[in-house]
Amino acid sequence: MKVLRLHCFKYKQPEWQKAKCCRQTTMALVVSPCMKIYRKFKPHLLLVMAQIGYTFLYFITDASFNHGMNPHVFVTYRHIVGGLVMFPFAYFLESKARPKLTLALFMEIFVLALLGVSLTLNMYFASLKYTSSSFVTSIANTIPSLTFLIAVILRLEAVDVRNPRGIAKLLGTLISLAGVITMTSYNGPAIQSLSGASKHIRSNIVHKSWTKGSILVIASCITWSIWYIMQGMTLKKYPAQLSLTTWINCIGAAQSAVFTVIIHHKQAAWRITYNNDFWSIIYAGVVCSGITTFIQLWCTKQKGPVFVTMFSPLATVLVAILAYFILGEKLHVGRIMGAVIIIIGLYLVLWGKDRDQNHLKTQEQPTLITDNQKEPKMHAQVGSSAESQVRP
Numbered sequence: 001m002k003v004l005r006l007h008c009f010k011y012k013q014p015e016w017q018k019a020k021c022c023r024q025t026t027m028a029l030v031v032s033p034c035m036k037i038y039r040k041f042k043p044h045l046l047l048v049m050a051q052i053g054y055t056f057l058y059f060i061t062d063a064s065f066n067h068g069m070n071p072h073v074f075v076t077y078r079h080i081v082g083g084l085v086m087f088p089f090a091y092f093l094e095s096k097a098r099p100k101l102t103l104a105l106f107m108e109i110f111v112l113a114l115l116g117v118s119l120t121l122n123m124y125f126a127s128l129k130y131t132s133s134s135f136v137t138s139i140a141n142t143i144p145s146l147t148f149l150i151a152v153i154l155r156l157e158a159v160d161v162r163n164p165r166g167i168a169k170l171l172g173t174l175i176s177l178a179g180v181i182t183m184t185s186y187n188g189p190a191i192q193s194l195s196g197a198s199k200h201i202r203s204n205i206v207h208k209s210w211t212k213g214s215i216l217v218i219a220s221c222i223t224w225s226i227w228y229i230m231q232g233m234t235l236k237k238y239p240a241q242l243s244l245t246t247w248i249n250c251i252g253a254a255q256s257a258v259f260t261v262i263i264h265h266k267q268a269a270w271r272i273t274y275n276n277d278f279w280s281i282i283y284a285g286v287v288c289s290g291i292t293t294f295i296q297l298w299c300t301k302q303k304g305p306v307f308v309t310m311f312s313p314l315a316t317v318l319v320a321i322l323a324y325f326i327l328g329e330k331l332h333v334g335r336i337m338g339a340v341i342i343i344i345g346l347y348l349v350l351w352g353k354d355r356d357q358n359h360l361k362t363q364e365q366p367t368l369i370t371d372n373q374k375e376p377k378m379h380a381q382v383g384s385s386a387e388s389q390v391r392p
Helices: 002-008 015-067 071-093 103-130 134-139 143-153 162-184 210-237 241-263 275-303 306-309 313-327 334-389
Strands: none
Touching: 015 071, 015 275, 015 313, 071 103, 071 241, 103 134, 103 210, 103 241, 134 210, 134 313, 134 334, 143 162, 143 210, 143 306, 162 313, 162 334, 210 241, 210 275, 210 306, 241 275, 275 306, 306 334, 313 334
């Protein structure tokens, strides 16, 4: 506080300016602990909000798909909306921060859009025709484990089993995977649905070719994991997250449109005949393809791809909870146990990642201290040499 007050009264100022300066510095001291907590947990809060957005997307799109909307057309329209929404923000807010787009960088973004939008999402939705939604959702929850494994193989994620932080990350990933398996394979006793909740409408569609569906969903999970890993690499060359989000949406929409036109030749498939279809496309484009993709890119740059993917099982937990209260679905004890196990594994991974960052900071501090110690010596040498030159 003394240093700040000296700074306030260092220059000749009117009394009201001195009082204003001291009030601002005092408020900065009061707010700084809260800001430190906010900055520390900002990625956590943003990713939780992103999973909440995906949770509502599940219920909105489920009604549209049951009504007969084509999933591939939905993917195309969704990313067209996402690109249109994010373009003004990217154009005006990142006009100076946006690097030059070379041909090599454009091809890298093209592959990134292929892995994250057109190829992955179309395989994911195609697998729903041959399997069930519960099976596809449960397999998709293995993305954090796959991302962690690929990151370790590529040496993008350090795992030191001799330290508690490395053991926590490894155990947390395995525990989260065990929670996913528990939610999938073990139901247990059912908890009766609420009497006031609306009844869930079950689909009478008979799924065929589980082998083909399993191959599609596993392939989509692998490409999805590679997409998260590739985000971190691309952001080092193209750090403008808003512009990258816009490019991914626009290129992904074009790729998906070509794929959909090849599969569906009829123009009727592109018509939006149901009112809920329109609002589901708007919601998915603005919230999920636009805002959520930007959040994931920002958090990937701050914390890495493994950190981002560890939050994805939360959507499954939230879907099960909301389905119990809103749709009147039965909630099984196995799902509750699996959700608790997933949260425990997530906490262990986050704890290990936090200790990793603290360890890196402690390693950087000695180098900063030595650099600061060298600077006074250099200034002293320069000053002594200058004095010797001035003296006759």
